[in-house]
Amino acid sequence: MKEISAIAKGIAPSATLAISALSAEMKAKGIDVVGFGAGEPDFETPENIKNAGIRAIMDNQSHYTSSSGIVELRAAICKYLSREFGISYEPRQICVSSGAKHIIYLALQTILNPGDEVVLPAPYWVTYIEAIRMCGGVPVVVQTTEEQRFKISPEMLNSAITDKTKCVIMTNPSNPTGVIYSPDEVRALGEVISKKDIYVIDDEIYASLVYRGEYLSFAAINDDMKERTIVVNGVSKTYAMTGWRIGFAAANREISTAMATYLSHSTGNPCNVAQYAALEAYSGDQSSVKVMWEAFNERRKYFVSRVNEMKYVSCIEPDAAFYIFMNVKGMYGKKVHGEVISSSDDFCRLLLKYGLVATVPGTAFGAEGYVRWSYATSMDNIKKGLDRLEEFISLAQ
Ligand SMILES: Cc1ncc(COP(=O)(O)O)c(C=O)c1O
Structure with a gap:
């Protein structure tokens, strides 16, 4: 067979979609994963x-x-x-x-x-x-x-x-x-x-x-x-x-x-x-935009205050969209269940494995040391996910 094009061979698959697929796979097996990977509103079309x-x-x-x-x-x-x-x-x-x-x-x-x-x-x-x-x-x-x-x-x-x-x-x-x-x-x-x-x-x-x-x-x-x-x-x-x-x-x-x-x-x-x-x-009618905006804003404030109360992780306050970009470098060198965290990829992998929380490593965005959380998910999920994060961090030695 002739080779496919050099451009096509060089394309990397979307890391955000890969995480969503992995957490969907775990969910399909009945595992209660809380997903923060997807970059789409959790609301239905008005x-x-x-x-x-x-x-x-x-x-x-x-x-x-x-x-x-x-x-x-x-x-x-x-x-x-x-x-x-x-x-x-x-x-x-x-x-x-x-x-x-x-x-x-x-x-x-x-x-x-x-x-x-x-x-x-x-x-x-x-x-x-x-x-x-x-x-x-x-x-x-x-x-x-x-x-x-x-x-x-x-x-x-x-x-x-x-x-x-x-x-x-x-x-x-x-x-x-x-x-x-x-x-x-x-x-x-x-x-x-x-x-x-x-x-x-x-x-x-x-x-x-x-x-x-x-x-x-x-x-x-x-x-x-x-x-x-x-x-x-x-x-x-x-x-x-x-x-x-x-x-x-x-x-x-x-x-x-x-x-x-x-x-x-x-x-x-x-x-x-x-x-x-x-x-x-x-x-x-634009009223549904306002309703979604308010819900996102409330989640944003809650997310930021919870994260910045935790050990080893922190985040700047975002102005817009529905993402938190969390600094996880404080977890580097620590072990969770004997597995060492030395990158944002490790952090996300172990958080998914032991905390059942899906997030996207900063490497996908050209920024090692960070993890992206989408807060386009319900307040209940956000609370549950952050409780799990806290528990995961408490395991770090
Ligand atoms: C920055 C940015 N641009 C564009 C898009 C793509 O949007 P669309 O659904 O219209 O293709 C996204 C979706 O995640 C995005 O985050």
């Missing part, structure tokens, strides 16, 4: 959105649509972007596809030539690094520290940029750390981006889940930054619609046209019915 999907089926919305999405949805997205973030786009600048994850590939495919460099601040969301490679790019990882609240500074960005740099990927708010960049920080990074003449892929998928601090999109800084920003967002997190698979990009005309052409030859169009559900999400 009724008004589900009904819009049902109506779309009954109205025979079962045909192909425009490859970058129905114009009504793209117009509703423009209104959403203007209402929430103060950025104005025309529907032809919006490309809708099957989830923000796919939009990120599409954005990278649209702007990268083979060998182009992409600056990626770490900790980063697992998919980016593989997506960059799959699109022929070269990731240039810039390590941030907990002392900096895991944020890249303008100086760090500036020195990571070379002649080969095409773009930087910013995740604001961040998965896995839950931090946001302040408007001043966004502007200062924007200056470097403008001066160095590169693009920014601004992943804003958690931008409607900000609990503290002011939020600014890179596209909202000024006209120049709007031209060089590819805004990525979608319905998954804000409207509890992960399985509907609708995400979008907002970009300048050249990029949005090229993206639309890509889409016409690849996906054809995103699911027609899901587009009508997303249309209701963006243009219908």
Whole structure:
């Protein structure tokens, strides 16, 4: 047999999905695992959105649509972007596809030539690094520290940029750390981006889940930054619609046209019915977003206070999203049931084995020493999981 492609051979599987699969396997065997691995809301899609999907089926919305999405949805997205973030786009600048994850590939495919460099601040969301490679790019990882609240500074960005740099990927708010960049920080990074003449892929998928601090999109800084920003967002997190698979990009005309052409030859169009559900999400009653926001915020506060009362572990207070990025370095060198912990992988493996709690090691996000906990799970599960963590820590010798 001929070999498969070098790119395909080099792709690493998603570590977050691997942990979810392992804990699901244990659960299927009747083991009472508490899962903190999944990056999706535990809420169901709101009724008004589900009904819009049902109506779309009954109205025979079962045909192909425009490859970058129905114009009504793209117009509703423009209104959403203007209402929430103060950025104005025309529907032809919006490309809708099957989830923000796919939009990120599409954005990278649209702007990268083979060998182009992409600056990626770490900790980063697992998919980016593989997506960059799959699109022929070269990731240039810039390590941030907990002392900096895991944020890249303008100086760090500036020195990571070379002649080969095409773009930087910013995740604001961040998965896995839950931090946001302040408007001043966004502007200062924007200056470097403008001066160095590169693009920014601004992943804003958690931008409607900000609990503290002011939020600014890179596209909202000024006209120049709007031209060089590819805004990525979608319905998954804000409207509890992960399985509907609708995400979008907002970009300048050249990029949005090229993206639309890509889409016409690849996906054809995103699911027609899901587009009508997303249309209701963006243009219908928003009260369910507030309800979910409040629940996440309450869990966030509880989580942070419990963790910071414990021995050997700690976490910074996140501003947004639904993740806690826990520092577990205090557990290094300790033994649990005779097994030594010397990495975040060990910590997660042993916590799953002895504590029956599933989490994701920081190595998956390019940040050894940390463990990501998703608090997109019920308060009961959070209490149970943290009780188990406490018990696990008490076993450490
Ligand atoms: C930072 C970030 N971007 C994008 C996505 C993907 O979202 P979607 O469900 O729209 O593909 C996720 C999902 O975990 C994410 O955390």
